[in-house]
Amino acid sequence: MPTPQSSIESSLILLIPTEELQQHFENELPDFVKQPSTYPRNLLEFCSYQALHVLTQRPDYLSDKEFCRLTYDMMLAWEAPGIKSEPVVKKTASGNNQENEEEDGWSLFYSDSICTAVQVDDKKTVGPEAFARIAPACAAIADIITVHNLFDALTSSSGGQLHFLIYDKYLGSLDKVIKTAKNASGPPLASNLQLAEGEIILDVDGTVPTQPVLQHIGLSAWPGRLTLTNYALYFESLGVGLYDKAVRYDLAMDLKQVVKPELTGPLGARVFDKAVMYKSTAIAEPIFLEFPEFKGNLRRNYWLEISLEILYAHRFIRKYNFKETQQMEALGKAILCIFRQRAVREAFRIFPSNYKTLLPFNLAEKLPGGDMILETLSSRLKFLTARSPRHDVVGNSSGDMKQQFPISLLALTRLGFTLPKGVDADGEATFVVGDVCVGEKNPLEMAVQQSKGDMGRAEAAQATVDQVKVDGIDTNIAVMKELLFPVVESFRRLQFLASWEDPFKSTVFLVMIGYTIYRDWMKYVLPCICVFFAALMIWRKHRNKGKPLEAFKVMPPPSKNAVEQLLSLQEAVSQFETLVQAGNIILLKLRAILFAALPQATDKVALVLIIMALVLAFMPLKYLIILVFLEAYTREMPLRKDSNDKWVRRVREWWVRIPAAPVQLIKPEDKKKK
Numbered sequence: 001m002p003t004p005q006s007s008i009e010s011s012l013i014l015l016i017p018t019e020e021l022q023q024h025f026e027n028e029l030p031d032f033v034k035q036p037s038t039y040p041r042n043l044l045e046f047c048s049y050q051a052l053h054v055l056t057q058r059p060d061y062l063s064d065k066e067f068c069r070l071t072y073d074m075m076l077a078w079e080a081p082g083i084k085s086e087p088v089v090k091k092t093a094s095g096n097n098q099e100n101e102e103e104d105g106w107s108l109f110y111s112d113s114i115c116t117a118v119q120v121d122d123k124k125t126v127g128p129e130a131f132a133r134i135a136p137a138c139a140a141i142a143d144i145i146t147v148h149n150l151f152d153a154l155t156s157s158s159g160g161q162l163h164f165l166i167y168d169k170y171l172g173s174l175d176k177v178i179k180t181a182k183n184a185s186g187p188p189l190a191s192n193l194q195l196a197e198g199e200i201i202l203d204v205d206g207t208v209p210t211q212p213v214l215q216h217i218g219l220s221a222w223p224g225r226l227t228l229t230n231y232a233l234y235f236e237s238l239g240v241g242l243y244d245k246a247v248r249y250d251l252a253m254d255l256k257q258v259v260k261p262e263l264t265g266p267l268g269a270r271v272f273d274k275a276v277m278y279k280s281t282a283i284a285e286p287i288f289l290e291f292p293e294f295k296g297n298l299r300r301n302y303w304l305e306i307s308l309e310i311l312y313a314h315r316f317i318r319k320y321n322f323k324e325t326q327q328m329e330a331l332g333k334a335i336l337c338i339f340r341q342r343a344v345r346e347a348f349r350i351f352p353s354n355y356k357t358l359l360p361f362n363l364a365e366k367l368p369g370g371d372m373i374l375e376t377l378s379s380r381l382k383f384l385t386a387r388s389p390r391h392d393v394v395g396n397s398s399g400d401m402k403q404q405f406p407i408s409l410l411a412l413t414r415l416g417f418t419l420p421k422g423v424d425a426d427g428e429a430t431f432v433v434g435d436v437c438v439g440e441k442n443p444l445e446m447a448v449q450q451s452k453g454d455m456g457r458a459e460a461a462q463a464t465v466d467q468v469k470v471d472g473i474d475t476n477i478a479v480m481k482e483l484l485f486p487v488v489e490s491f492r493r494l495q496f497l498a499s500w501e502d503p504f505k506s507t508v509f510l511v512m513i514g515y516t517i518y519r520d521w522m523k524y525v526l527p528c529i530c531v532f533f534a535a536l537m538i539w540r541k542h543r544n545k546g547k548p549l550e551a552f553k554v555m556p557p558p559s560k561n562a563v564e565q566l567l568s569l570q571e572a573v574s575q576f577e578t579l580v581q582a583g584n585i586i587l588l589k590l591r592a593i594l595f596a597a598l599p600q601a602t603d604k605v606a607l608v609l610i611i612m613a614l615v616l617a618f619m620p621l622k623y624l625i626i627l628v629f630l631e632a633y634t635r636e637m638p639l640r641k642d643s644n645d646k647w648v649r650r651v652r653e654w655w656v657r658i659p660a661a662p663v664q665l666i667k668p669e670d671k672k673k674k
Contacts, residue, residue, distance in 0.1 A: 021047055033439030040081035042439040045133060048074045049436065052137045059416045062140065062175035068168050071138070075130040075162075125161035128152075132445070137436050139411035140174065143337055144435045144442050145360040145373065153344050153352045173347035177339050182416055193227060193234050193246050198328070198420030200412075202228045202338050203306060205291070211299075212238075216275070216288035219268050226289060228306060230331050231314075233278065235289065249287070251307065252314045255280035259307050261300065264290045274300045276307065298351050305362055306338050312361035320378045325406055328419060329381060332408030334361060355455050368454035376447045407435050473568060474557040482554045499636050510633060517626050588660035601658050 016024075025046045026034065033042045052071070061067045131151045135142035142150050154170055155162050184201040195201070205226045206213035212223040215235050225243055227234040231252045236243035251257065258279040265271030272290070274297045279286040291299040313334040317327050341358045344350050357363050360377075364370035384406060413419060435442055470476055481488070500506045516522060560568065596602040615624065635644045 021050070029438060038439060041078060044074070044077055044081045045436075045438045048078075048134060049137050049438065056138055056140070056411070057414055059414055062171055062178065062415075065168070068171050069164075071134060071141075072126065072164050072167055075126040075134045076124055078130040078133055079127060125158075125163055126167070127161060131162055133436065136442075139407045139435070140178070140336055140339075140415060141171070142340070143333060143358075143360055144444050145377075145448055146337060146340075146358045146363060147445075148448075149352055149356045149363070150340060150344070150358055152356055153348070153350050153358065156348075156350060169347050170343060174340060174343040177342045177346065178415055181339065185417075192236070192243065193229075195229060196231065198418070199229045199231050200335060200417055202230060202310075202335060203303075203342060204228075205299075205303065212292065214264075214290040214292065216264050216268075216290060218285065221264075221266075221290070226303070228303070228310065230310060230335055233289075233307060235287075249278050250280065250282060251311045253282075254318060255282050257311060258286075259304065259311055261297075261304055262288055264288050273297055276300060276304050278307075302341070302345060302351055305357060305359060306341065308365075309334050309338060309359040309362050312365055316361060316374055316378070319374075320381075322381060324420075325409070326381045326384050329384060329406040329409050330377075332406070332412050334359070336408055336411060355452075355459065363448075367448075367451040368458050369451045373444065373447045373451060376443050380444070470556075472560075472565065473572065474560065478557050479552075479554050482552070498633055500638065503638075506637075510630075513629060513633075514626060517622055517629065520622060522625070585660055588663065589655070589658045591661040592659055595661070597661065598658055601654070604654075 022043065025043050029042075029046065055061050055067055055070075128148060128151045131142075132147045135150075136144045136147050151162065152160075154166055158166065181201060181203075184204060185195070185199075193201075205211070206223070207225055213226040213235070214221045214223055215237065222237050224235050224237040227236075227246070231250070233249040233251065234246040235249070236246045238244075251259075258277070260277055261273065262275045262277035263270035263273050264275040272292075274292060275288045275290040277286050277288050289303070291297070291303060293299050310331075313330055317330050322330065337359050341352075344352070344358065352358055355363070355366055357366070360373075364373045367373070409419065435444065470479060496502070497506045497509045516525075592598065593602055593605050634640050
């Protein structure tokens with residue numbers, strides 16, 4: 001069986017002969033990954049993961065072009081693992097090679113022209129599966145939960161195939177973002193914010209005068225600089241050439257925080273959809289952070305997403321009560337994903353949204369069944385350990401859930417970030433790369449795929465919802481009337497029977513309903529209705545046989561201009577106000593009766609309530625229902641109509657004479673900042 005070219009390159013990196021590396025694969029991995037049909041691909045994964053463990057121990061590997069080319073070649077080789085390579089000169093791990101390792105670095109794998117990796121041309125591209133198997137082996141490059149979304153973002157303009165130039169540009173942008181974050185976490189910005197130990201600055205905005213960040217509190221608005229860390233948001237108001245002391249908005253503690261998009265504008269007007277609202281129990285009133293821009297609200301959406309990612313990560317930590325290392329591993333996963341989001345945004349001007357986000361905790365909140373992703377992640381973090389014995393193998397089977405490794409922590413440590421004291425992440429003693437296993441899928445990836453299967457149906461349903469939305473109050477009312485036509489028509493027919501315009505039909509209906517109530521058959525009415533609708537749906541299903549549903553036809557009302565629509569809206573608001581006033585008057589009159597503002601009326605109401613109590617206590621329920629039905633149904637009956645009208649008139653006159661309870665409006669003190 002031929003040895004893949006990338007396996008030979010891996011042997012040069014590891015300073016282990018290819019035969020010995022293959023022997024390790026034979027001896028240390030389970031039998032199911034050594035089946036003949038998958039043997040070359042699994043051997044390639046094993047060798048690649050071993051090599052990436054060595055390469056990622058250096059802090060500047062993302063900026064190395066040879067690392068970029070090698071990982072891309074690994075992806076190409078994964079797609080065609082059985083292709084025979086040209087003969088190469090095999091190098092063994094001699095003592096001289098070990099002595100020269102520190103001098104030559106990883107240029108060893110390109111030191112011999114015969115051993116040069118497969119060169120990438122314009123025709124060779126990488127598909128999604130190869131990217132998903134190799135990229136997560138380096139925790140900084142991709143996360144197992146969002147790796148497919150990252151691939152979709154990188155290939156959005158290349159037809160679902162990843163070109164080397166795009167991959168190289170992504171790694172370059174990611175390296176730039178990480179170096180910027182490391183520099184920002186040092187003085188003078190970090191000292192001005194007074195960051196806690198282990199607090200990392202993830203992004204800063206508002207430093208460019210043409211792109212300020214405005215903080216709205218009450219009616220006041222002030223420009224400044226906004227900073228996001230892995231624990232909080234910081235806002236520094238811009239003074240006279242200097243920034244004032246930063247105000248901290250916590251995202252870590254359980255303060256009932258609410259972070260959501262909001263409208264803002266001058267003097268409190270809700271005009272521009274470009275702000276993020278932050279509210280918690282630690283502040284008296286909500287604050288609004290506005291991100292002005294000429295077109296769209298992508299800048300606001302980006303800050304909303306990354307702020308929510310930190311908030312959701314801390315909620316996840318609190319929910320499962322994680323310890324220090326587990327907490328930092330969950331935060332490390334969020335931190336690295338935010339760096340990737342920044343890299344894609346800055347390099348390609350792409351902002352993945354909704355179900356295509358690159359942020360795992362945001363994705364778990366949005367996907368149907370996303371809680372299963374978090375449960376799978378928590379089960380893996382539960383068995384987290386920072387150390388492993390020397391004989392452990394990179395990419396071993398994921399079936400052993402009793403030992404997991406702080407992959408994100410190790411990646412951040414190797415990239416040069418400082419962890420808080422007490423958090424153990426010894427990368428030298430840990431043989432581990434990304435969250436990947438040779439020859440099998442990670443449980444997290446399977447949970448994401450299952451959720452995305454449900455997501456497809458949810459997106460298709462949402463697309464139909466977006467299509468049927470119509471504009472205008474009159475048009476929406478017309479659609480609702482047509483949809484409720486069966487209900488309205490049924491109610492109209494009941495009114496016709498209750499009006500006694502056709503005495504025969506009204507009498508038949510009265511006898512049928514009365515007999516049904518008397519025989520205690522009313523309890524079967526609702527079940528019969530449910531069975532009727534179930535049978536109707538099944539009959540429709542077999543009759544249509546997969547045919548698309550016909551469009552619901554609605555005759556829209558005459559179109560109105562903007563002024564007419566405003567007048568209609570004003571009239572609707574006025575009618576609603578009238579209804580609310582009438583409701584308040586009824587409640588105030590009932591209050592007057594309750595507190596005996598009119599003693600004669602109170603006596604009558606009390607007597608009626610006592611009689612009703614006796615009737616309810618001693619009369620069987622079915623006879624009570626019959627009496628209520630007869631009284632309501634026979635009001636328009638010729639024998640009762642005159643007497644009923646007189647009785648209703650007397651009740652109305654009595655109600656008019658009842659005074660309303662007094663109301664006093666107290667003006668609250670205005671404590672808002674002017």
